[in-house]
Amino acid sequence: MxxxxxxxxxxxxxxxxxxxxxxxxxxxxxxxxxxxxxxxxxxxxxxxxxxxxxxxxxxxxxxxxxxxxxxxxxxxxxxxxxxxxxxxxxxxxxxxxxxxxxxxxxxxxxxxxxxxxxxxxxxxxxxxxxxxxxxxxxxxxxxxxTGQMVRRNGAEAGDRLYVTGTIGDAALGLLMRKAKLHGLDTIDQDIGDAIRALDPQIKRHTEDRYLLPQPRTGISSALLAHASAAMDVSDGLVGDARTLANASSVALKIHTDQIPYSTGLEILSDESILQRICLTGGDDYEILCTVPAGQCASFEDSAVAANIAVAHIGHVKSGSGVEVIGNDGKELSFSQSSYDHFS
Missing domain, CATH: 3.30.1330.10 (PurM-like, N-terminal domain)
Structure with a gap:
């Protein structure tokens, strides 16, 4: 049968x-x-x-x-x-x-x-x-x-802090996508006004980055050889930096003028609501890592060989938490440092 x-x-x-x-x-x-x-x-x-x-x-x-x-x-x-x-x-x-x-x-x-x-x-x-x-x-x-997985807990005071690619594209892209599908009235008015002012090419680029992340698989060997700690940036740069700092029992200091943005977004000021979204919005899927000072040149050379852009955005120091220093040298504060499913 x-x-x-x-x-x-x-x-x-x-x-x-x-x-x-x-x-x-x-x-x-x-x-x-x-x-x-x-x-x-x-x-x-x-x-x-x-x-x-x-x-x-x-x-x-x-x-x-x-x-x-x-x-x-x-x-x-x-x-x-x-x-x-x-x-x-x-x-x-x-x-x-x-x-x-x-x-x-x-x-x-x-x-x-x-x-x-x-x-x-x-x-x-x-x-x-x-x-x-x-x-x-x-x-x-x-x-x-065997035994070489790069964990979050290996950062030490004196290490340099790096991130791959560009930060904030997908967080803005999410807003572009939401506005396109459901209308600008579904977005906070101040954010909607800031989005309208962006160049159309930037709008398309950020929406593409939201829809299609770019996992940096090519950087793996450079991380293995040089990184003391690493994690991917999924919930927002500031919040994920805090996660790495907590895991390593250290403090991280980040300078906004060193953070890599896509062309057209690098003009965002410390007061810009869009910059806050870029730093805390998430969906970047870039890699945040720490590298001992003596290995930075080799790490950067390895990244170039892998055709992956990396930027030195800060350093590791003793203490706890994350400091984000604006262009005026003053520390920035954030009402929310990352996306949180449980908030």
Whole structure:
């Protein structure tokens, strides 16, 4: 007697089996995956959950939603000095998405594009249909030489503080996206007025950075060789700097005139409401790290070789907390230093 194939099995084979190219994924036909770890390597694992209308808009392009979900995890792996290898995907999506061949095909294609770009493979996961809010959880893993994972707790007084790329693009991009989808009246008036004054090219650039983070996987070897501590910037530069300082039991001093902004945003003043958003808004997915003073030149050379921009934005000192020094030499204060799910 021939029984019909389960709908979930058909769904998985249609949209995700082609992504499971590693032998250990068994074509997504088994209950678990088999992961082989090379000799003298540690397995580094990280997971992040994205919720519709919290981390992405339900109206965002499906391919971009998929890529963002994967890339925020790859950012964590890169910050540990690890080479990304694979990931598991848990999907909880409304019926309207799961029954839309167009939506699911675009979502799957986005993952396929990034698997090619970052040389990772889907290893397994789960799919669940829900009534309303979509939730996407990815668990990514990578490898690093045994005992060499770069943690948050290694910064020491005298180290220099660096950040990759540019800060604040995605936080502004979130506002651009919200205004485009739901109208400027959904944004605080002062912020809306500041956004209107921005160049259209900057608006497009920041929205793109919100939709599609750029995980700095190429900096991993430089972190392994030179960084004393590192983490990715996901909840806002100031807040994440405080997290690193607390983990290392040190203080960090940041100078706003050394923070890297995209072209067109470098003119933001210390009094600008947009600068505050750039420093505390999050979604940067850049890497914040500390480097011993004697290794800074080598670290910068390694970053150049990897074609990743790094900026020296401050230093580590004894004490606790984070000081942010404005252009006038005075310390800035923030009512909220980062995005907080529990505030």
């Amino acid at each position: 021939n029984l019909p194939e389960k709908a979930e099995d058909t769904f998985i084979q249609r949209y995700f089996a082609r992504l499971a190219t590693d032998d250990g994924a068994f074509g997504l036909h088994d209950d678990a995956a088999s992961i082989s770890v090379p000799d003298h390597q540690d397995l580094i694992v990280s997971t992040d959950t994205l919720v519709a209308d919290v981390h992405f808009f339900a109206e965002d392009p499906p391919a971009k939603i998929a890529q963002k979900a994967l890339r925020v995890n790859l950012s964590d792996i890169a910050a540990k000095g690890a080479r990304p290898v694979g990931y598991f995907l848990n999907l909880t999506l409304p019926d309207a998405f799961m029954r839309s061949d167009e939506w699911m095909s675009e979502f799957s294609h986005g993952l396929q594009q990034d698997q090619s770009e970052f040389n990772v493979h889907l290893m397994g996961g789960d799919t669940v249909r829900c009534a309303n809010t979509g939730v996407i959880t990815i668990c990514a893993y990578g490898v690093v030489p």
